[in-house]
Amino acid sequence: ENVLTQSPGTLSLSPGERATLSCRASQSVSSSYLAWYQQKPGQAPRLLIYGASSRATGIPDRVSGSGSGTDFTLTISRLEPEDFGVYYCHQYGSPPRTFGQGTKLEIK
């Protein structure tokens, strides 16, 4: 099983600041099959990024993904108040699909 480890556990930033979230895999992720989701309290996860760097429909360009192999990054260049929530990375390149444990992004 490909274990995904996210860091930091919690990130507290102010609107307008830049957020950088990390996801490290225990094995190389096939074909960069790595996605990022945002989840707000009481809501289902929302797909942000797939294929490591492609934005899902409706996701603003201030949200970007990068990385390959075992190291991946989600960057939100200018934080907006609606960006709070928990962010999960997810690898779907090899079964079983696995998720990271999440990074909580708090807006100051």
Next chain:
Amino acid sequence: EVQLVESGGGLVQPGGSLRLSCAASGFTFSNYWMYWVRQAPGKGLVWVSRIDSDGSSTHDADSVKGRFTTSRDNTKNTLYLQMNSLRVEDTALYYCARSRVVGGYDALDIWGQGTMVTVSS
């Protein structure tokens, strides 16, 4: 509107059974692989199972193998999760989700709102 709506959750005793349903609308359900993902209270996301577009192939997480069965009825646009021999550790919010691309293995772009399963005596 593309939508997934789960139902069938509830309170069940350990060892009991429950069947979850996920009704799809707004897209051609029969073209897409579908998934179940669960989330224990206050915890992260855990993949449970996958079924391909015509229901001929399924794949389950080791933690539910032999106890849970995923199926679909493409004439009713509905996904199912039959859960038997339930354990306390199966307590979670169960989401159904759609693979992003037709007939393929990809990220999950559409999620339902989830249905809660509580296993307790």
